[in-house]
Amino acid sequence: MLELNHITKAYGTKVAVQDVSLTIPQGEIIGLFGENGAGKTTLMKCILNFLRYKGDITLDGQPIQHQNIARLSFATCEHSFFPDITADAHRAFYQAHFPNFSAKRFYTLMKFFELPLHQNIKRFSTGQKNQFEVILALSQGADYILMDEPFAGNDVFNREDFYKVLLGILEPHETVLLSTHLIEEVSDFIGRAILIKKGQIVGDITTDELEEQGISLMDYIKSAYSYRSDRVMEALEELDEER
Amino acid sequence: MKIRFFQRDWLQERTPPGLDLSLYCMKLKVLLVISFLFAQAYWSSFVYFRSNLFQNGHLVPGRMMIDFVDVLTVQSSFVPFFGFVSVILAMIYWMFAFYRSFYNDSMSIYTMKRLPDRWELHRRCLTLPLLGIGCVLILMVLTVALFYQLYFLLIPKEAIAPHQLAKLFGLMKQRS
Numbered sequence: 001m002l003e004l005n006h007i008t009k010a011y012g013t014k015v016a017v018q019d020v021s022l023t024i025p026q027g028e029i030i031g032l033f034g035e036n037g038a039g040k041t042t043l044m045k046c047i048l049n050f051l052r053y054k055g056d057i058t059l060d061g062q063p064i065q066h067q068n069i070a071r072l073s074f075a076t077c078e079h080s081f082f083p084d085i086t087a088d089a090h091r092a093f094y095q096a097h098f099p100n101f102s103a104k105r106f107y108t109l110m111k112f113f114e115l116p117l118h119q120n121i122k123r124f125s126t127g128q129k130n131q132f133e134v135i136l137a138l139s140q141g142a143d144y145i146l147m148d149e150p151f152a153g154n155d156v157f158n159r160e161d162f163y164k165v166l167l168g169i170l171e172p173h174e175t176v177l178l179s180t181h182l183i184e185e186v187s188d189f190i191g192r193a194i195l196i197k198k199g200q201i202v203g204d205i206t207t208d209e210l211e212e213q214g215i216s217l218m219d220y221i222k223s224a225y226s227y228r229s230d231r232v233m234e235a236l237e238e239l240d241e242e243r
Numbered sequence: 244m245k246i247r248f249f250q251r252d253w254l255q256e257r258t259p260p261g262l263d264l265s266l267y268c269m270k271l272k273v274l275l276v277i278s279f280l281f282a283q284a285y286w287s288s289f290v291y292f293r294s295n296l297f298q299n300g301h302l303v304p305g306r307m308m309i310d311f312v313d314v315l316t317v318q319s320s321f322v323p324f325f326g327f328v329s330v331i332l333a334m335i336y337w338m339f340a341f342y343r344s345f346y347n348d349s350m351s352i353y354t355m356k357r358l359p360d361r362w363e364l365h366r367r368c369l370t371l372p373l374l375g376i377g378c379v380l381i382l383m384v385l386t387v388a389l390f391y392q393l394y395f396l397l398i399p400k401e402a403i404a405p406h407q408l409a410k411l412f413g414l415m416k417q418r419s
Contacts (some may be wrong), residue, residue, distance in 0.1 A: 080352075
């Protein structure tokens, strides 16, 4: 179980994450939603120990260190692969460093997404790079797979393929924490939604609870964000008055 | 040949993934050759002081050659060492460049920071530059040893002051 207790991260005077506490058990697909700058990426980077923060983050009661970091993988829209080596060289690198790396899953996904094995990654298209980033994260053999906007730049068919594959290949012990803006696309396969606004958790609900309440994920997010649809009309009316 | 391949793999696993190792080894060799050639500036001082020993092609009785350590350092202001020092500075630059390479074109630094082996990042950034520094230090010692030997070969024995080696180590002690 991944536990975050009172996590606060500030960049100078700007607080990016404020007193966040979460419990993430194994075997869930969780959506992490929030507007740009809400603190989603910062929160993930705190979990991965890339940033210094206040509070505690533990994995099965142990702080996240080099001994257990392999239980976490990360796919990011910033990309974390090595651009100057081939996909197969990545396979060798990951296999050498991550004891649970699944070469079978790697080759299966490479074949599924029709990615070339012996071409340097920098020659891939943006969409292919995103796919490759996700393939590495899924093949690492991690229990917790953190994905930060992994599909930025991929077309809708591509993304749909990915969702199907994700649902098909995940083992019961694997957890995905998926940060995305594509709320409606992922609403059908996530089991829990966490909403973050200005660095604070403003909503945390399972899709079962949403079903019981009879509201859609989008409506839940809009209400949690105090979204005012009349703002558009107000702005248009103001413009009309000026004319 | 097998040994060479083994060494290449060993070094490849200790440099940033995707680094053109052949290119960097070539750069290092060129830098070492240039630093060795630069060290030949020593001979201008040597020839100057040696020529003072002779008149009409004959050794002037009682005239003594300046100490080896002074030919090497004081009179030429360490000029022969500038090449070696420049290579060491270049190796320090490589260290920074290698760390920086994990932020270029992608944030592969995230992968390096997630590795169970906490030293892997540093191993890949420091090994080649440190080997380069090791090579340049060895070359520097060998060059000084060569100059030292030639000093004794090219200067008549009676014009050499005693305890040359002690004076050389004395300078090293003084510097350290």
